[in-house]
Amino acid sequence: MSTVDSRVSVAPRKPPRKPKPAPGSRGLSPLRVLGMAFVWLFTAVNLLVLYWLVSAAFKTPIEIFTKPFALPAHWFERGDPFRNFAYAWDNAGFGRAFLVTVVLVAVSSVVIVLVSAPAAYALTRLGARGADGMTNFVAIGMGVPFQTVVIPLFIGMAEVNLTNDLFGMFLVYVALSLPFTVFLLTGFFKSLPDELEEAAALDGASPLRTFRTIMLPLARGGLVTALILNAIGLWNETLLAIVFLNENANFTLARALFAFNSAASYQSEYGGLIAGVAIVVLPMLVLYLLLARRIITGLTLGAGK
Amino acid sequence: MATVTFDGATRYYAGSPVPAVDGLDLAVADGEFLVLVGPSGCGKSTTLRMLAGLEGVDDGAIRIGERDVTDLPPKDRDIAMVFQNYALYPHMTVADNIGFHLKIAKMPKAERAARVREAAALLDLEPYLDRKPAKLSGGQRQRVAMGRAIVRRPQVFCMDEPLSNLDAKLRVQTRAQIASLQRRLGVTTIYVTHDQVEAMTMGDRVAVLKDGVLQQCDTPIGLFGRPANLFVAGFIGSPAMNLIPTRASGESADVGGTPIPLSPAARAALTSENIVVGIRPEGWRTLPAGDGVTATIEAVEELGSDQYLYCSADTPHLTPDGTAPQPIAVRAPGMSPWRRGDKLGLAPQPGAVHLFDAETGARLPD
Numbered sequence: 181m182s183t184v185d186s187r188v189s190v191a192p193r194k195p196p197r198k199p200k201p202a203p204g205s206r207g208l209s210p211l212r213v214l215g216m217a218f219v220w221l222f223t224a225v226n227l228l229v230l231y232w233l234v235s236a237a238f239k240t241p242i243e244i245f246t247k248p249f250a251l252p253a254h255w256f257e258r259g260d261p262f263r264n265f266a267y268a269w270d271n272a273g274f275g276r277a278f279l280v281t282v283v284l285v286a287v288s289s290v291v292i293v294l295v296s297a298p299a300a301y302a303l304t305r306l307g308a309r310g311a312d313g314m315t316n317f318v319a320i321g322m323g324v325p326f327q328t329v330v331i332p333l334f335i336g337m338a339e340v341n342l343t344n345d346l347f348g349m350f351l352v353y354v355a356l357s358l359p360f361t362v363f364l365l366t367g368f369f370k371s372l373p374d375e376l377e378e379a380a381a382l383d384g385a386s387p388l389r390t391f392r393t394i395m396l397p398l399a400r401g402g403l404v405t406a407l408i409l410n411a412i413g414l415w416n417e418t419l420l421a422i423v424f425l426n427e428n429a430n431f432t433l434a435r436a437l438f439a440f441n442s443a444a445s446y447q448s449e450y451g452g453l454i455a456g457v458a459i460v461v462l463p464m465l466v467l468y469l470l471l472a473r474r475i476i477t478g479l480t481l482g483a484g485k
Numbered sequence: 486m487a488t489v490t491f492d493g494a495t496r497y498y499a500g501s502p503v504p505a506v507d508g509l510d511l512a513v514a515d516g517e518f519l520v521l522v523g524p525s526g527c528g529k530s531t532t533l534r535m536l537a538g539l540e541g542v543d544d545g546a547i548r549i550g551e552r553d554v555t556d557l558p559p560k561d562r563d564i565a566m567v568f569q570n571y572a573l574y575p576h577m578t579v580a581d582n583i584g585f586h587l588k589i590a591k592m593p594k595a596e597r598a599a600r601v602r603e604a605a606a607l608l609d610l611e612p613y614l615d616r617k618p619a620k621l622s623g624g625q626r627q628r629v630a631m632g633r634a635i636v637r638r639p640q641v642f643c644m645d646e647p648l649s650n651l652d653a654k655l656r657v658q659t660r661a662q663i664a665s666l667q668r669r670l671g672v673t674t675i676y677v678t679h680d681q682v683e684a685m686t687m688g689d690r691v692a693v694l695k696d697g698v699l700q701q702c703d704t705p706i707g708l709f710g711r712p713a714n715l716f717v718a719g720f721i722g723s724p725a726m727n728l729i730p731t732r733a734s735g736e737s738a739d740v741g742g743t744p745i746p747l748s749p750a751a752r753a754a755l756t757s758e759n760i761v762v763g764i765r766p767e768g769w770r771t772l773p774a775g776d777g778v779t780a781t782i783e784a785v786e787e788l789g790s791d792q793y794l795y796c797s798a799d800t801p802h803l804t805p806d807g808t809a810p811q812p813i814a815v816r817a818p819g820m821s822p823w824r825r826g827d828k829l830g831l832a833p834q835p836g837a838v839h840l841f842d843a844e845t846g847a848r849l850p851d
Contacts, residue, residue, distance in 0.1 A: 375572035378539050383586040383633075384560035397576045 237264055237455040244450050255451075264455035271449075272440035272456050273428055281415065281433040284346060288353040289410040292361050293403055295354065300365035301391055305377065315366055321359030330423055337424065344426050352424065353414055361406050368402030369395065401474070408471050415464050433460045487552075487640040489513040489536065489673055493545030496531050496697075505531045507697040508545065516671045518664065519702075520688030522678055524720070528697035529677045530645055536675060537566050537643045549640055565634035566643040570650060571626050573618040573633075579605070580614040583632040604636040607666070624655050631663070635670060642667070642674040648683065660687060681721055685709070693717050711839075715846040718763050718839060724793055724814045726763045730843055733760040738840070741778035741798040743832065751840055751849040759843035766793060766816040768837025772830035782827045783812055792817040796831065 236244050238252035238261055255263045268274060302308060303315045333352065334343060342348030372395060380390040396403075421435035431439065437460050444453040491511040497504050506528040513519045521529040534540040536547055538559035546555045554562045565586075573582050581588075584601045592600070605611045608628040618626055627647060634642055647663070648656045664687045667674050678684055684691045685705040692702040693716070701713040712718035718726045729740055733752070737744035738760050745762055747755075770777075771794075780796035795812040815831060817823060840849040 373570070373572065375568045375570060376574065378537075378559075379566070379568060379572040379574075379633075380585075381539070381559045382537060382564060382566050384589045385585075389589070394574055 233454060233458060233461070236451065237458040238262075239264075239451050239454075241448055241450040244454070264451040265459065267449065267452040268440065268444075268456035268459060271443070271452065272436050273431065274433065274436060274456070274459060276429065277431045277433045277436035278459075280346065280431065284350060284353070284432060285411050285414045288350050288357070288414055289407050291350075292354050292357045292410050293406050296358060296361040296365050296406065297396065297399070297403060298391065299358075300362050301369050301395060303362070304366045304369040305372075305395070306387065315363070318359050318362045322363060326356050327419065330420065334423055343424050344430060346425075346430055349421070349424055349430075349432075352420060353417070356420075357410050357413070361410060364406055364409070365399070365402055368399050372398055404474060408467070408474070412464050412468065416460075487550035487673055488515050488548075489519075489641055489675065490548040491532070491536075491545070492548065494532070494535055494542055494547055495544035496528070496535055496540055497543050503697070504543070505697050506535065506694075509697075509699055511692060511699060511702060513673060513675065516673055518667050518674045518676065518687060518689045520676045520678060520684040520691045521694060522681055522684035522691055522720075523694035523700075525679060526696075527694040529679075529694050531697075532694070533566075533643050533645055533675055533677045536562075536641070537564050538562050563640045564643055565637045565639040565641075567630045567634050567645065567647040569646040571618075571630040571647075573626060573629055575618055578615050578617060579610060579621070579629050579632075582618065582629055583610075583636050585633070586637050600636050601632075604632045607635065608632050623651055624659065627651060627659060631666070635666070635672075639672065642672050642676075644674065644676040646678055647676075648678070649680070656683075663687065681723065685721070691721075693720060695720075711848070712763075713848050715761060715763075715841050718841065718848075722765055724766050726765045726839070727811070727813050728841075729762045729764070729811075729813075731760060731762055733758050738762055740833075741780075741831075743778050745833070745838055745840075747840065747849075748851055750851070754842065754847075754849050756842055756844045760849070761841040761843045763839035763841060764833045764837055766814040768834050769813075769815045770832045770834050771815065771817060772832055774828040774830055776830035777832035778813075778830065780813060780829060780831055782823055782825055782829065785823055785825055788819065790819045792819055792821050792823065794823055794829075796829070798831075799828075 232248065235250075235252055236248075238255055240254045243250070243252060243254055252261075255261050299318075303311045303318070308314075337343050337348050337352065342351065376394055376398070377390055380394050385393065416434060417432075418434040418438060421432045422438055425431055425435050428436075428439075437456050440456050441453060444450070444456070489511075490513070491509045494506060494509045495504050496506040509528075509532060511519075521532055523529050531540055535542050538554070538557060538561075542555050546553055548554065549562060549564075574585065577585065580598075580601050583604055584597050587597045587600060601614070602611065605614055608631055610625070610628055610632055613621060613625060613629075618629065621629065627650070630647065634644075644663075648659055651659060660683060676683075676687060685708075688705060690702055690704055691708050693700040693708065695716050701708060701717045703711075703713075708717065708721050712721060712726075715728060719728060731738050731740055733747060733755060736752070737746050739745070740762050747760075779799045781799060782794050782796050784795040786793040786795070794815040794817055796815060797812055798810065813831065823829075841847065842849055
């Protein structure tokens with residue numbers, strides 16, 4: 181008889197700690213080993229650079245050059261570990277630059293998305309004549325390196341007195357970011373099912389209302405991704421800021437850092453300089469770490485199916 | 486409540502020279518449950534979408550009641566639609582999904598809430614009103630889609646394969662619920678499906694389409710009992726009707742040595758001597774081997790309630806054109822002792838023979 185006797189205590193079934201992978205997917209092929217080695221090497225080099233940057237920001241110039249990979253000591257012993265940061269903040273005009281950058285980046289990113297989202301929606305969902313061609317035309321904009329248009333852009337902006345002007349900078353940022361953002365969002369809107377719009381049309385919603393109350397909330401993931409990617413890109417943007425902004429009061433962080441670079445290296449204040457770099461880089465790094473998952477899923481959404 | 490009339494409605498898709506729906510003439514009575522059925526690509530969904538206003542009408546007209554809606558946008562047609570994948574708004578609660586149309590129609594909040602609750606009660610959805618669709622089972626989502634349609638009290642329901650995403654058991658249950666709900670509400674309903682069992686069990690009438698052309702529109706019994714042509718005969722009924730191509734000679738057609746008598750009207754209507762004799766699996770009598778068409782059992786399907794025997798006739802001239810003969814399906818009582826390899830005789834039951842012209846495919850008069 182095979183009836184189970186409930187009085188006999190059976191050892192509870194233990195699931196494996198890690199489910200077995202599919203056969204054949206585990207072997208250490210040469211390509212796999214090579215790939216793993218490359219990935220780890222790449223990661224290690226990047227971590228090393230990050231470590232060097234962060235540790236050097238707390239060092240004296242002598243420490244930086246004699247013991248590049250040791251932990252910082254001098255300023256800690258003097259009881260003033262953040263001396264370099266204070267120096268950079270005070271001497272580079274980062275206080276105002278920080279404010280300018282935060283406002284400029286925030287306003288630009290939001291406006292970019294506000295303009296791109298309806299554009300992408302119209303290009304993908306409204307069945308407008310020539311929409312595919314127009315989408316491709318927008319995409320071509322991504323293929324033009326902005327460095328090649330800096331000079332004509334400067335001349336044009338100078339004509340209308342918008343150089344060395346934060347509003348002009350805002351216009352340039354928005355215009356140059358549109359192709360990528362529109363393209364990113366078209367992929368997003370394309371992935372949303374047609375039936376939702378049809379259902380909304382039968383429910384009596386106008387196209388504008390359908391966009392606002394149905395499609396926009398569904399594309400929220402894509403909008404947030406576009407917002408973050410633009411914010412990171414604009415935060416780090418240097419070349420245009422150097423070309424267009426030449427007055428301290430208008431400097432963005434990256435532009436201020438550039439000015440600070442000449443001053444600090446002249447005075448051999450390398451610790452302060454690197455602390456300045458850290459002040460510019462770290463906020464975006466933290467933002468990215470916090471939102472990495474969201475950004476990656478956002479970028480691949482609409483790619484499959 | 487209203488009638489629905491298709492008057493020569495035609496729809497072309499870009500890039501295709503053949504119309505997806507070709508000159509459809511169909512009149513649906515007020516409160517009727519009409520099922521559009523056919524194989525995939527036959528134009529049944531296109532027909533429904535034309536009625537809903539989601540597709541343009543290239544030629545002809547569509548009327549709801551006396552109103553010509555051919556050129557009206559969907560929102561002005563007073564139609565509610567249930568989509569195959571339900572198309573629920575994922576970021577709204579069940580209550581908001583059901584009440585979306587009423588909200589757009591600017592119905593006061595209290596009245597709207599009452600209507601939503603009434604619809605939810607009808608569909609056993611009351612406990613779920615605050616949930617998002619993602620938190621519902623497939624059957625519940627289907628009911629929300631139904632709720633969204635009935636809360637509007639529209640003139641016409643359009644349903645586009647609303648059960649095809651449910652598992653088999655739930656589908657049978659929901660089938661009966663939708664049919665009884667429709668009868669209770671009395672709203673004219675056009676229901677698209679590729680499942681002939683749904684078509685037969687739910688519809689007051691069933692319209693069979695093929696390649697965009699209406700083949701026959703009749704009650705389930707009419708469709709089953711008097712299929713208008715070879716396509717309908719083969720499409721309706723499962724297992725399909727045995728369609729045996731043969732020759733008419735004199736006053737009868739020959740099926741495996743057994744003469745099938747032809748009426749004078751049938752003979753007069755024939756365009757050539759090629760004729761197709763149609764007999765459903767349940768239209769055969771089984772006899773001892775030697776009587777009728779002698780056949781050998783090739784396979785036995787036991788369903789418990791019924792048994793289907795797939796037989797090959799021993800006499801060779803079942804197909805006049807020399808193609809390999811199709812096995813003949815025969816229904817026997819469930820749990821019959823038949824086995825593969827057994828020999829038996831087959832004879833059509835009186836009144837179970839359908840005759841078709843092999844050239845035109847049309848049914849011959851009795």
